[in-house]
Amino acid sequence: MRNSERYSFISSGAALGEASFRPFLPLTLVHQQASVTASGLLDTGASVNVLPYLVGVELGYNWEQQTTALSLTGNLAQYEARVVVVQALVGQFEPVKLVFAWTQAKNVPLILGQVNFFMEFNVCFYRSQLQLEISPKAIVSE
Amino acid sequence: MVSPELISTLQGLSREEKFYVMQVLISGLAQQETNLIKPDQSYPVWSPYDAVEAADTMLKVLQAAKNQDHA
Numbered sequence: 288m289r290n291s292e293r294y295s296f297i298s299s300g301a302a303l304g305e306a307s308f309r310p311f312l313p314l315t316l317v318h319q320q321a322s323v324t325a326s327g328l329l330d331t332g333a334s335v336n337v338l339p340y341l342v343g344v345e346l347g348y349n350w351e352q353q354t355t356a357l358s359l360t361g362n363l364a365q366y367e368a369r370v371v372v373v374q375a376l377v378g379q380f381e382p383v384k385l386v387f388a389w390t391q392a393k394n395v396p397l398i399l400g401q402v403n404f405f406m407e408f409n410v411c412f413y414r415s416q417l418q419l420e421i422s423p424k425a426i427v428s429e
Numbered sequence: 430m431v432s433p434e435l436i437s438t439l440q441g442l443s444r445e446e447k448f449y450v451m452q453v454l455i456s457g458l459a460q461q462e463t464n465l466i467k468p469d470q471s472y473p474v475w476s477p478y479d480a481v482e483a484a485d486t487m488l489k490v491l492q493a494a495k496n497q498d499h500a
Binding site for chain 2: 330332333334335336337355357358359360361362363368370372384386387388392395396398400401402403
């Protein structure tokens with residue numbers, strides 16, 4: 288991939304050894320004057336991006352002011368969720384707008400899913416090497 | 430790395446010994462695979478899989494935000 292960056296998988300704990308490695312991507316989220324540096328789990332099986340409650344609070348979002356409600360699936364179905372649109376910086380790439388389901392769940396990872404992270408970036412996983420490669424969509428469509 | 434000496438040693442084994450080495454290696458690999466997920470532990474799956482309606486709503490909100498930026 289041209290104009291790509293490589294990242295290493297990150298271990299979530301030594302207990303499971305090889306099985307503990309996850310494709311987490313460091314990124315910075317910006318909303319108005321607030322910015323948060325976080326690690327997003329690249330989850331190709333997730334329909335949507337998910338923002339944990341406390342990260343949304345750290346970005347300065349007010350729950351009551353986010354009026355578009357969502358119903359999520361799986362373990363997240365039990366929590367209320369609202370839509371927020373956040374500016375995201377990944378590596379040296381141009382900033383992109385990411386839309387998140389801001390959930391009231393606090394113990395969920397920040398999830399990067401099909402809408403709209405994988406609509407903005409092309410990602411190639413090299414699990415056997417514990418590496419991933421990412422590039423913005425615009426470069427590939429040239 | 431597998432050394433040439435090791436390959437040479439393996440190739441020098443009898444047919445029975447080669448089968449035995451293969452069995453040892455294959456059972457070791459199979460054991461490693463089953464160790465990846467431990468019994469009696471819970472592994473939460475947070476993926477909002479098939480949340481199609483939520484995805485559709487979010488795309489509409491995103492488009493509205495982009496339109497607002499261009500206005």
